[in-house]
Amino acid sequence: MSPKVGVVTFPGSLDDRDALRAVRISGAEPIPLWHKDASLHGVDAVVLPGGFSYGDYLRAGAIARFSPVMTTIVEQARQGLPVLGICNGFQVLCEAHLLPGALARNSHLHFRNRDQRLRIEATNTSWTNGYSAGQEIVIPVKNGEGRYVADERTLDELEARGQIVARYLGSNPNGSLRDIAGISNEAGNVVGVMPHPEHAVEALTGPSTDGLVIFTSVLRKLVAA
Amino acid sequence: MSASQAPGHLAPVLDTVSAATNSPDVEQPYRELGLADDEYARVRDILGRRPTQTELAMYSIMWSEHCSYKSSKVHLRQFGEKAPKTDVLLVGMGENAGVVDVGDGMAVTFKVESHNHPSYIEPYQGAATGVGGIVRDILTMGARPIAVMDPLRFGAADHPDTKRVVNGVVAGIGGYGNCLGLPNIGGEVVFDSSYQGNPLVNALCVGVMPADRIQLSAAKGVGNIVVLLGATTGRAGLGGVSVLASASFEEGAEDARPTVQVGDPFTEKLLIESCLELFEQGLVVGIQDLGGAGLTCATTETAAAGRSGMRVELSTVPLREASMEPHEILASESQERMLAIVTPENLPKVLAIADKWGVLATAIGEVTDGDRLVITWHGDPVVDVPPRSLADEGPVYHRPMARPADQDELNSQHAERLPRPRTGAELKRTLLTMIASPNLCDKSWITEQYDRYVLGNTVLAQPEDAGVIRLSEESYRGIALSTDGNGRYTKLDPYAGAQLALAEAYRNVAVTGARPIAVTNCLNFGSPEDPEVMWQFAQATTGLAEACQTLRTPVTGGNVSFYNQTGDTAIHPTPVIGVLGVFDDVRQRTPMGLRNNGDVLFVLGTNSEELSGSEWASIMHNHLGGRPPRVDLAREEALANVLIAGAQESLIAAAHDLSGGGLAQALVESCLRYNVGARVRFNEDAFLALFAESTARALVAIRPADVKQFTKMCERFGVRSTRIGTVDTSSKALEIAGQFSVSLDELRAAFEGTLPALFN
Numbered sequence: 014m015s016p017k018v019g020v021v022t023f024p025g026s027l028d029d030r031d032a033l034r035a036v037r038i039s040g041a042e043p044i045p046l047w048h049k050d051a052s053l054h055g056v057d058a059v060v061l062p063g064g065f066s067y068g069d070y071l072r073a074g075a076i077a078r079f080s081p082v083m084t085t086i087v088e089q090a091r092q093g094l095p096v097l098g099i100c101n102g103f104q105v106l107c108e109a110h111l112l113p114g115a116l117a118r119n120s121h122l123h124f125r126n127r128d129q130r131l132r133i134e135a136t137n138t139s140w141t142n143g144y145s146a147g148q149e150i151v152i153p154v155k156n157g158e159g160r161y162v163a164d165e166r167t168l169d170e171l172e173a174r175g176q177i178v179a180r181y182l183g184s185n186p187n188g189s190l191r192d193i194a195g196i197s198n199e200a201g202n203v204v205g206v207m208p209h210p211e212h213a214v215e216a217l218t219g220p221s222t223d224g225l226v227i228f229t230s231v232l233r234k235l236v237a238a
Numbered sequence: 239m240s241a242s243q244a245p246g247h248l249a250p251v252l253d254t255v256s257a258a259t260n261s262p263d264v265e266q267p268y269r270e271l272g273l274a275d276d277e278y279a280r281v282r283d284i285l286g287r288r289p290t291q292t293e294l295a296m297y298s299i300m301w302s303e304h305c306s307y308k309s310s311k312v313h314l315r316q317f318g319e320k321a322p323k324t325d326v327l328l329v330g331m332g333e334n335a336g337v338v339d340v341g342d343g344m345a346v347t348f349k350v351e352s353h354n355h356p357s358y359i360e361p362y363q364g365a366a367t368g369v370g371g372i373v374r375d376i377l378t379m380g381a382r383p384i385a386v387m388d389p390l391r392f393g394a395a396d397h398p399d400t401k402r403v404v405n406g407v408v409a410g411i412g413g414y415g416n417c418l419g420l421p422n423i424g425g426e427v428v429f430d431s432s433y434q435g436n437p438l439v440n441a442l443c444v445g446v447m448p449a450d451r452i453q454l455s456a457a458k459g460v461g462n463i464v465v466l467l468g469a470t471t472g473r474a475g476l477g478g479v480s481v482l483a484s485a486s487f488e489e490g491a492e493d494a495r496p497t498v499q500v501g502d503p504f505t506e507k508l509l510i511e512s513c514l515e516l517f518e519q520g521l522v523v524g525i526q527d528l529g530g531a532g533l534t535c536a537t538t539e540t541a542a543a544g545r546s547g548m549r550v551e552l553s554t555v556p557l558r559e560a561s562m563e564p565h566e567i568l569a570s571e572s573q574e575r576m577l578a579i580v581t582p583e584n585l586p587k588v589l590a591i592a593d594k595w596g597v598l599a600t601a602i603g604e605v606t607d608g609d610r611l612v613i614t615w616h617g618d619p620v621v622d623v624p625p626r627s628l629a630d631e632g633p634v635y636h637r638p639m640a641r642p643a644d645q646d647e648l649n650s651q652h653a654e655r656l657p658r659p660r661t662g663a664e665l666k667r668t669l670l671t672m673i674a675s676p677n678l679c680d681k682s683w684i685t686e687q688y689d690r691y692v693l694g695n696t697v698l699a700q701p702e703d704a705g706v707i708r709l710s711e712e713s714y715r716g717i718a719l720s721t722d723g724n725g726r727y728t729k730l731d732p733y734a735g736a737q738l739a740l741a742e743a744y745r746n747v748a749v750t751g752a753r754p755i756a757v758t759n760c761l762n763f764g765s766p767e768d769p770e771v772m773w774q775f776a777q778a779t780t781g782l783a784e785a786c787q788t789l790r791t792p793v794t795g796g797n798v799s800f801y802n803q804t805g806d807t808a809i810h811p812t813p814v815i816g817v818l819g820v821f822d823d824v825r826q827r828t829p830m831g832l833r834n835n836g837d838v839l840f841v842l843g844t845n846s847e848e849l850s851g852s853e854w855a856s857i858m859h860n861h862l863g864g865r866p867p868r869v870d871l872a873r874e875e876a877l878a879n880v881l882i883a884g885a886q887e888s889l890i891a892a893a894h895d896l897s898g899g900g901l902a903q904a905l906v907e908s909c910l911r912y913n914v915g916a917r918v919r920f921n922e923d924a925f926l927a928l929f930a931e932s933t934a935r936a937l938v939a940i941r942p943a944d945v946k947q948f949t950k951m952c953e954r955f956g957v958r959s960t961r962i963g964t965v966d967t968s969s970k971a972l973e974i975a976g977q978f979s980v981s982l983d984e985l986r987a988a989f990e991g992t993l994p995a996l997f998n
Contacts, residue, residue, distance in 0.1 A: 024596055025504050027419030031694040034711075063692075065417045068504025121998075124412045124687045155689050157416070212691040217825060218708065219691075 016235040018228075019046040019056035021086075021102075023077045027064030028099065028211060035211040036060065039228035041235075051081040058095035058139070058231045059086055061102025063155075063209060073116060073158045074104030083109055095139035095231050096203045100156055103195070103205030112196055112205045113171070114163030119156065120188025126155035128220040129208050130182040131194050135175050138201040143230040149182060150223035152213040154194075159187040159207040161196070171196055178204055252564075253291040255619040262288050271298035277633055284627045292613070292620045295565040296628060299531045300538060303800055306632035309766035310798040313776050316783035317793040324792050326755050329452060334378045334527065336794020337452055338756045340820050342715050345452060347379040348444035350389070350721060350760040350816045352799035356498040357439035361406025365439050366414035366501040370573050372443040373418065374527035377510055378576070380453035380517050381445025384693060385707050386415050388425035388441055389721045389760070389814045393434030395676035395996055400429070403437050404684075404997050410501075411441070412687040417503035418510070421696045422688035423705025426721060426814075429676040433725075435804030440760045440814050442721055446709055451517060455526040457540035457548060457579045457605050462523055464537070464550060464603040465585070467592060468509045468575040471533070472558030475499035475571025505574040505597075512595035513576060521588050524579040534568045534628075536577040537603075541611050542629035544579075550603030550613045552620070564615045579605060639776055640769035649730060651863025653855035654847055658925050662977035665924060668858060669980070672929075673906050674988040675857045676996065678899045680910075683993035697824050701907065703746040703895045708824045716824025718752035720817055723762075724898070725810030726851045727866035732774040733781035736813045737869045740785045741933055742897050743817035748878035749893045749936055751828045751885025752819030757786055759796035759815050764808020766800045774811040782813060788871045791817065828885045830894040831911025835967040837891050838945050839916060840959045841901060842877055842952065843935030847926055853899045854929040873934035879955045881936060889944045889951065896935040902928040904937045906985055909972050913982055918963035919975035927962075928974070939965055 018036040022029045022045060029045070036043040044056050053059065066077035077083065083105070090096045090111050098106040106112045119125060130151050133144040144150070163171070168191055171177050178195040185192050187207070195206030210224030258264075266288065268278040273294075281289050281297045289297060303309060317331060328345055329337035335349035353368025369386060376383045388411050393400045415422050420443070457464070475498065516522050524544065526536045533555070541548040552564050558572070580588050585601065592599035606612070611628075613621035642648075659668045672678055681701065690699040697716060698706035704720035722742040728735025740757065747754045759782065764771040786793055802809045821827065832839075849855055850864025884890040894904045909916055920927040940948045952959040963975075973979040 024508055025417070027417075027507075027692050028694075031692070034694055064419060065504065065507075068417070068502070070504070123409070124416055124689075126686050126689050126691065127682075153691050155416075155691060209691065212694060215694075217697055218694055 015040055015042050016057040016232055017042045017044050017055060018058045018060060018231065019044040019053055020060045020062055021046045021048060021082055023048045023066035023080060025065045025067050026062050028209065029062040031211040032060045032062040032099065035214045035225065035228050038214050039225060039232055041232050046082055048080040048082050051085045053085055053089065057235050061098040061105050063100035063102060066101055066105065073101060074108040077105045078109040087111060090203050093200065093202050095234060097140050097227065098205040099209055099211060100207055103207055104158065106203060106205045111203045112198060113167050114161055116158050117160045117162050118158050119160055124157040125186050126153065127186060129154040129186055131179045131208060132182050133179050135178045135197060137175065138178060138197045138204050139234045140204040140227050140230050141178055142233060143226040151221045152208045152210050152224045153220060154186050154208040156187065156207055159189065161189040161193040163190065174199060179206060252615065252618065253620065255290055255622045258290045259287050264288060266294055268294060268298065271295065272302055273298050277301055285623065290620050292565040292568060293623055295569050296534045296621065299534050299569060300628040301632040303766065305531050305535060307798060308633045309635050309637050309800060310775065311634050312636055313779040316779055320783040320787045321792045322787050322790040324790065327792055327794060328449065331793065331795050333454065334375045336756065337379055338794060338818065339449055340709065340715065340717060342710060342713050343449050344446055344709055344715065345449040346444060346446050346717055346818065347376055347381045348442065348719065348758055348816065348818055349375055349795050350440050350442040350758050350814060351375065351797040352760050352762060353439050353441060354436060354762065354799055354802055357407050358403060358435065358437050360498040361403045362410035363498050363500050365407040365410030367499045367573050368439055368441040369411055369414045370501050370503065370506050371529045372441045373420065373506065374529060374576065376443045376445035377513055378453065378455065378525055378527045379445065380451050381447040382514055383420055383443050383445045383510065385423045385705060386420045386441065386443050387423055387705060387719060387721055389723065390426060391428045391430065391433045391438035391812060393429065393437065394431040395429040397434060401997055407437065407439055408684050408687050414501050414503045416689045418507050419692045421690045421692050421699065423690060423696055423699040423707065424720060425700065427681050427684055430725060430810065432810045436802045436809055438762050438802065438812060442816050444719060453517060453522060453525050455540050456524045456544035457546050458544040459523055459581065460605055460607050462579050462581055462605040463585050463601045464548060464605065465578045465580055465588060465599055466555060466575060466602045467578055467597055467599050469502060469505050469572055470556045470558045470598065471567055471570045471572045473562060473566060473570065476566060476569055499571045499573050501573050508595045508597050509574055509576060512592050512597045515591050516578065516588060521580055521584045522578050523581060526577045528575040528577060530571060532568065532570045532572065537611060538625040538628040540577060540579060541625035544605065545609065547606035547608040547610045548603060549606050552613055552615050554600055554602045556598055556600055564620045637766050637772045638769045639773040641773050642770040648863055649865055653850040653852060653861050653864050656855060656859045656861060665928065666978035666980055669902050670988045672853060672857050672899055673903065673985065674992050676992055678853055678903055679992040680990045681993065683997065697827055698750060698829060702830050703749045706750055706824060706827050714823045714825050716821040718747045718750045718819040718821065720746035721814055722746065723812050723814035725812040726856065726862055728778060728812060729810040729862065730851050730864065730866045732777035732811050734866050734869050735811065736778035736782040737785040738866060738933065739813050739815040740782060741869060741871065741874045743815045744789060744791065744874060744878065745936065746895050747817045747819035748881045749828065749895045751826050751882055752821050753882055754791050754817050754819045754878065756818045757791045757793045757815060759793060759813060760799065761796065762799045762802050762809065762812040762814065764803040768808065771808050778811060778813050785871055789875060826885045826888065828890045828893045830892060830908055832892050832908045832914045832916060832939050832965045833912050834891055834941065835965060837939040837941055837965040838961060839918065839963045839965065840938050840940060841935060841962055842880060842938060842957050842959050843873065844958050845927060845930050845932045845935065848930050848932045852929065852931045867931050867933050870934050876955050876957050877934050877936060880952055880957045883951060884948060889940065889948045890938050891941055892939040894937045896937060897931065900929045900931050901937060905972060906989060908937060909982060910986055910989060915966045915969035915971045915982060916963055917966050917969065917973045917975065920962065924974060924977050
């Protein structure tokens with residue numbers, strides 16, 4: 014039986030179908046999860062997709078973290094459940110304090126959507142173990158509030174503990190500190206990335222299929238466990 | 239003056255139907271509301287009394303140019319009368335959007351609409367709510383919206399006000415569309431001083447649904463409940479359609495800012511999901527979006543379409559401001575609202591689904607016997623009208639028309655007489671100047687502000703010739719969409735200009751390998767009260783209708799936007815044409831970028847000395863005169879046949895439409911797409927080969943092994959193919975033999991630097 018990967022739909026989630034598709038293409042069983050339902054329905058891993066949860070009129074992700082489903086996710090993430098936050102999902106993970114730091118408005122103040130080169134910096138997480146260290150990949154970035162910020166000490170700690178998962182190569186699309194595109198928690202089961210791996214899983218619709226490895230990585234982790 | 243001082247001359251506080259009957263001589267401000275003397279007289283005649291204040295507001299809105307199409311109707315009829323025979327059209331003009339059968343049990347609906355005036359006054363909100371409005375039109379048909387496009391026209395790029403409008407409009411489109419989760423897959427950006435005080439912000443949306451689940455707007459079934467879904471109703475956009483969209487701009491337009499609506503894409507996203515769930519469960523008898531003219535339009539149109547009566551109690555409408563009066567509630571253009579007709583048995587289910595999505599849903603009335611729309615305010619009737627008199631039986635005008643006095647002179651000033659570059663160095667300078675011009679330069683500064691990936695089915699998006707979307711992950715059936723329009727061509731010859739816009743959109747769709755099947759249009763013109771504008775409009779609609787007939791692509795719907803002028807000066811007449819094409823298998827699409835070393839480059843079609851109205855004449859000489867390029871629809875069709883068959887047989891590695899800027903522009907764009915060079919040689923005059931804008935042409939790249947089969951296919955379809963060179967992946971330069979060579983870096987610097995420098 015293939016592992017089950019849940020994808021949460023908050024009101025205003027947009028890339029939830031895409032995350033479900035990516036899970037399916039990776040070979041796992043995709044399970045839609047609903048924000049009002051605190052049950053995770055026995056999933057083995059969770060993806061918080063991109064979008065504008067609750068309109069993001071306050072601060073991206075600020076309201077979503079209080080939803081019933083997040084209470085369970087926070088609890089289980091602390092016990093090792095693999096959780097991936099993409100874009101808005103990354104913002105939710107920071108708001109929920111599963112990851113340090115915050116995502117601020119892009120330095121140039123515009124929403125920006127482009128095919129972005131990244132370097133994978135950490136391959137010991139649940140979501141990046143299928144990449145080779147230092148591997149360069151191209152996946153789409155699209156956000157208005159994607160500039161990763163944290164205080165200097167936190168950034169130094171992230172560097173020292175190998176929690177920086179990916180960095181932007183070439184031009185930094187949003188002004189993120191230290192070109193950070195994604196980070197993990199210390200245990201490596203919770204990962205947040207600003208670019209969208211779920212939009213690089215098919216040659217027909219993506220700039221590459223480099224994003225698929227994110228989803229096959231968690232499968233590998235789950236099967237190994 | 240107060241009512242007590244002058245009894246009989248002022249309406250009482252609440253102007254009810256009985257009050258109107260009892261005070262026939264009250265003077266009413268119909269002229270201020272945009273109604274003519276004879277129109278007001280007709281309202282009195284229809285009602286057999288004076289209208290109430292609320293009824294007067296409703297007639298002024300529904301009989302406005304924007305809602306009634308009173309000046310355009312007689313011309314638009316041609317789209318029906320001259321419609322080609324087709325079996326793909328499931329719903330034609332008249333509904334919110336046309337619906338076409340694309341096979342595999344799927345239907346596609348698409349439409350383009352204008353939001354021009356609001357986008358000048360308040361660019362962010364004007365453009366944002368333009369997206370919201372067209373998305374609701376598509377939703378109303380029962381479809382899931384799957385992509386948007388935005389054809390835009392701004393004033394001169396270097397005019398001090400243009401930056402304000404561009405930044406606001408682009409951020410508004412992105413802010414709304416991105417938050418809705420709809421990929422933006424194409425459109426146009428044109429700068430021309432004729433749009434200085436009157437930008438054109440057109441918005442297209444496309445949606446898909448099961449072919450057997452089309453929703454219509456008719457309110458049928460006596461006793462069925464009228465449910466208002468979505469946002470609360472406020473004083474937003476009061477007078478939007480009657481004042482803003484149906485009159486010309488004058489100085490002091492900023493005073494009209496309160497007439498622009500404010501968008502809330504999050505609410506719209508929830509409204510979309512809840513409506514789709516209602517459709518899926520078959521809970522809706524009829525549905526209509528609330529856009530321009532709000533509840534007035536939605537109640538009268540659903541009742542008229544159902545040939546029913548309707549009773550609505552206005553005090554049940556959830557308001558943002560408790561002090562709103564009945565006529566304000568009916569005229570409000572608050573966004574993100576829909577009106578659904580549901581059976582009483584299904585009402586609890588409908589309310590439950592709305593609640594699941596956090597969408598407000600309120601029963602505000604019911605469908606009644608007879609043919610009166612009766613609207614009450616705390617039980618007192620304030621409206622009692624035949625709905626068809628508002629929705630279908632508005633005034634129809636045969637406006638006077640006159641060929642512009644300066645048309646002959648304009649047509650006599652041929653650009654073919656202008657001085658041309660002679661040497662290779664001059665040609666290179668011309669090329670670099672042209673690709674850096676605001677109209678031909680790279681538009682990614684704009685398109686990067688839009689999400690093109692969301693929903694995961696975008697196969698091609700800007701800067702490709704057409705946006706291409708996969709409809710099915712099983713069958714890979716897909717669609718292509720392109721919009722085009724050329725105000726300069728249309729100014730020179732409105733009949734030909736409309737046909738050229740259609741031909742270009744048709745060609746852009748075919749270049750990707752899709753078969754064009756249907757058309758939508760947004761006709762942007764000046765004031766219909768100006769006989770010269772009306773002549774342009776009549777010429778353009780006739781040209782478009784006849785070309786659609788020839789190309790067998792029916793017009794499925796669209797929008798007319800009049801009064802696009804500042805003072806007495808009208809914009810260039812700008813029909814924007816959208817063409818929808820279908821792929822049996824979207825994996826066969828042809829991209830525009832050159833990629834493989836050694837691929838052979840061909841120009842398909844025939845070039846001639848056609849420079850009038852061209853980008854070259856405009857950019858290098860600031861010249862507009864002469865006759866636009868010749869329209870040849872038979873050649874367009876033959877070219878499309880080659881491009882479609884070539885894609886299906888996988889014979890075409892890359893293809894790019896030739897249009898504004900000619901072959902030079904196409905070569906630059908195809909080389910820069912993947913940073914690949916090309917070597918080109920002409921047997922004809924290099925200047926004309928590079929910059930003339932003859933139609934029915936495309937640039938294609940063919941793998942050497944396929945050249946023989948491809949050229950045979952061209953012969954079979956009667957399309958001339960001229961070999962002009964080869965792709966060279968190592969050279970990193972575009973070389974025109976005997977003339978010049980220019981590095982891709984130099985091309986890129988010229989091509990990409992313009993918009994960031996102007997608008998950052």
